[in-house]
Every structure is written in structure tokens, then in C-alpha cells.
Amino acid sequence: MTKIRNKKLTASSKKWLARQMNDPYVARARQEGYRSRAAYKLLEIQDKFTIFDKNSVVLDLGAAPGGWSQVASEIVKRVVALDLLEMPSLPNVEFMQGDFMNENDIQTLIQLLHNEKVDVILSDMAPNTCGIKQVDHLRIICLLESVYDFCQITLKPGGILVSKVFQGGSCTELLAKMKQHFTCIKHFKPQSSRKESPETYIVARNYHA
Numbered sequence: 001m002t003k004i005r006n007k008k009l010t011a012s013s014k015k016w017l018a019r020q021m022n023d024p025y026v027a028r029a030r031q032e033g034y035r036s037r038a039a040y041k042l043l044e045i046q047d048k049f050t051i052f053d054k055n056s057v058v059l060d061l062g063a064a065p066g067g068w069s070q071v072a073s074e075i076v077k078r079v080v081a082l083d084l085l086e087m088p089s090l091p092n093v094e095f096m097q098g099d100f101m102n103e104n105d106i107q108t109l110i111q112l113l114h115n116e117k118v119d120v121i122l123s124d125m126a127p128n129t130c131g132i133k134q135v136d137h138l139r140i141i142c143l144l145e146s147v148y149d150f151c152q153i154t155l156k157p158g159g160i161l162v163s164k165v166f167q168g169g170s171c172t173e174l175l176a177k178m179k180q181h182f183t184c185i186k187h188f189k190p191q192s193s194r195k196e197s198p199e200t201y202i203v204a205r206n207y208h209a
């Protein structure tokens, strides 16, 4: 276990750095050329659920720094990706910098998709947290609701949604609504998702209007 002894760093920076240095997925991502350890979460999801193939068109929401886009673009026909942050270009990925919660950005994204529906929507978006539990929870629900609304505009019949959700947050009502439009919804926590993180993923299959 590597310990960080640099006196100039704050305790939380030391903790973050030590976690990065001791994380096997961070090391593996570096060796295998993935931009983030998050790539392994999508690889596990693909391994278990086979969410896309060589003919798929995939929309990657909250894509930066690009691990999920890399994994998808190694397999599928087309990847369109969006993030608030800049993302250096990747082969076979059309990237747009923008805010998924901004109406104008959404319109631009729809144009980038040439008004065509996609086979798979991925959302690894996580809202910025402020530390106030109720506010943070509302932001998470609001983001997930917007992703779900967006499915109704851009997901093909039979399409798949993979979205990050947070354990402990009450998404019950929203999941009940989603069950009316997806034949099957599974919860999955990949091995590569940190045990201490409340994140988990839903894999919702076979979208219908």
C-alpha cells in the first residue's frame, strides 16, 4: 500500500492520490490505453448483457475523459458523445461539449444525431454534489428523469439504456414509470465500481413507446 507523504498536499488530496496509486483498475487502464478506469465498468456491462454490436449506434452521455466511448467505439458503427467538459478526440467518436440539462445543447445534440434514433444510450453522468443530502438527491433524480425523457425522443424501439444510479436514493417512482417503457430492467454493480461508492447501474432493455 503506497502512502503519500507530501506535506504540501491537503489530507483529502493525499487520500485521493493514494487511492489512485493503489487502484489496480487505474494501473490496468494505463497499461491498456484506456483514458479512465470507468472503461472496465462498461466492459463488464457489455460482457454480462451484450448491449451493443458492430451495427449499433451509441450515444454516450457524460463521456469525458472517454473510457466508455473508447470501449464502445472499438465495437460499434457510430458513437456520439456529450460532456460538460472538453474531451480530446477519439477515432470513430463524434464529440460535443455541452450540458445535457440545457435545452439549446439538447437541440444541437439532436442535430448531431441527424435526427436519427440510436440503439443504445449510455449515461455515466454524475451531477456535481454540494454536500446537502436532499439537494444532491434531487439533482440525481432530475438528471435520471431527463435521461429517461430523452430516451422517448432518441431511443429506437427495442433500444437499450444503461444509466448510473445511486443506491439509497429513492428512484422507485421513476423506475416504476420506466418499467412501462422497457420490458426488462436489471441493476448491476460491476466489480470495477468501487465498493465504497453508492453508484450502481441500471440496464433497461427493449424500449417501446
Ligand SMILES: C[S@@+](CC[C@H](N)C(=O)[O-])C[C@H]1O[C@@H](n2cnc3c(N)ncnc32)[C@H](O)[C@@H]1O
Pocket: 035, 036, 038, 039, 061, 062, 063, 064, 065, 066, 067, 068, 069, 082, 083, 084, 085, 098, 099, 100, 101, 124, 125, 126, 127, 128
Ligand atoms: C464519471 S464521469 C464519466 C466517465 C466516463 N464514462 C469515462 O468512461 O471516462 C461523469 C461525467 O459526467 C459529466 N456530466 C455531469 N453532468 C453533466 C451534464 N449535465 N451534461 C453533460 N455532462 C455531464 C461530467 O462532466 C463528467 O465528465
